[in-house]
Amino acid sequence: MANYIFISRFGFKFVPIHIGGPVMDMTWFDQMEASIPTTGVRTRFAPSPTGYMHVGNLRTALYTWLIAKKAGGQFILRIEDTDQERFIEGATEIIYNTLRNCGLTWDEGPDLGGPVGPYVQTERRDLYGKYAELLIEKGGAYRCFCTKERLESLHQAAEGKAVAKYDGHCATLSPEEIQEKLAAGVPYVIRQKIPRSGSTSFQDAIFGEISVENETLDDNVLIKSDGLPTYNFANVIDDHLMGITHVVRGSEYLSSAPKYNLLYEAFGWNVPTYIHCSPVMRDAQHKMSKRHGDPSYEDLLALGYLSEAVVNYVALLGWSPGGEQEIFSLNELAEVFDIKGISKSPAIFDADKLKYFNSTYIKTLSPEAFFALAEPYLRRGVSNPATDVSLIAPLLQTRLDTLEDIPALVDFFDELPEYSNELYVHKKMKTDEANSLEALQATLPVLESLPSWSFDAIHNALLGLAETLGVKNGRIMWPVRVAVSGKPATPGGAVELCQILGKDETLRRIQIGIEQLSRA
Secondary structure (H helix, E strand, O other), X not given: OOOOOEEOOOOOEEOOOXXXXXXXXXXXXXXXXXXXXXXXXXXXXXXXXXXXXXXXXHHHHHHHHHHHHHOOOEEEEOEOOOOHHHOOOOHHHHHHHHHHHOOOOOOEEOOOEOOOOOOEHHHHHHHHHHHHHHHHHOOOEEEEOOOHHHHHHHHXXXXXXXXXOOOOHHHHOOHHXXXXXXXXXXXXXXXXXXXXXOXXXXXXXXOEEEEEEHHHOOOOEEEOOOOOEOHHHHHHHHHHHOOOOEEEEXXXXXXXXXXXXXXXXXXXXXXOXXXXXXXXXXXXXXXXXXXXXXXXXXXXHHOOOOXXXXXXXXXXXXEOOOOOOOOOOHHHHHHHOOHHHEOOOOEEOXXXXXXXXXXXXXXXXXXXXXXXXXXXXXXXXXXXXXXXXXXXXXXXXXXXXXXXXXXHHHHHHOOOOOOOHHHHOEOOOOEOHHHHHHHHHHHHHHHHOOOOOOHHHHHHHHHHHHHHHOOOOHHHHHHHHHHHHOOOOOOOOHHHHHHHHOHHHHHHHHHHHHHHHHOO
């Protein structure tokens, strides 16, 4: 191997003669460095295509997007698919659809391209190997030829200890031993070389300065035997080469941040601003988990939540805008978002609070927009094509927590359910079974005689009957409402229900009510 010394922008003397690897092409590295964007805020969301987007992931994407937009910067989408064992077909499309539905459009990404692509990690495979070789040259990594059996023996020997660490055996191999193993084709991984003493500190925007003793850190694998990088290494390389200035991730990665910083330090690169967010919890003891039935973003949509409501609520899971306002559009969030408002404390996912947000958003929809969203749910509850569900929708809009509430609220339009005569007893309306029977018996011929079946005609007929009988309107309206719905609560009152059901069905149901009360 040729000996040479190279002084580059990295600021070090480069003498690639001692590790048995390939000679580095430093021109290539300089070209990579020269292509890195160096102005403005650049953030990235880097999900793995391993399933649906859970609430914590959505919050990470949202905060990452908001930081970029607040600063007038760039939001980058990167797909981290190096974990091929957990890869799920179609998961990338779920990521695209989720972000688009939430309004989190990206400026660069796999589908859009950009100045620092490709934006899919498996398509960047050659990059990681080259930077791993560079790191070896700089003394920050080494080849590890240990067999699976030897590594298993280390784990067995560490049984009962808190952490099973690699013992650094291959870090002490001589250049001759390395060259011999490479020539023999012995498979290897590349490990990070952690200092054996001292400590590593880093600054987090939420948790402040964090310091970790180096002796507690493991020489983690950076490049696997198949040539693919591990998550930790690929993240650092990609973030640097893409010019990422701010990294948002869960606080569970706080323990990994020292290793990232050691990599940045070894390469001589600037460290991005870290924003570690505390987890979203199901309750005070348990993190949200798909395994335990906690909903993903897709699940919430299927349960009848509006995307805008979910995004608004998720923004407030661990972040406070200050003041009393809670309802924000996405653009409003981008204007007021401040990293300083992120809490160190875990956030509890409150389903009731989310329902409040969703109900508020449903109420603010235009009638046309609400009907477009509600129609599929209406047709699940009302299958009779003769029923005009457009007349039902206005009765529901102010009564819903979620769109999924609709089928159970309207199914009686299809078929009158069995019900108890106790429903006719209403203290406020001053009704009981006896006077309800009288009301229905008086109502039947009045409605039968109507020449037209309109809201006004039904309304005037029922109120006129109450006046004729000398009773309050509720003494007529409540029994009719129960008779035509068989439910204690309905969208709309007696007049609306009768109009939608039609004359024949209304009269049939009132007759059923008369017969049922007569048998009591």
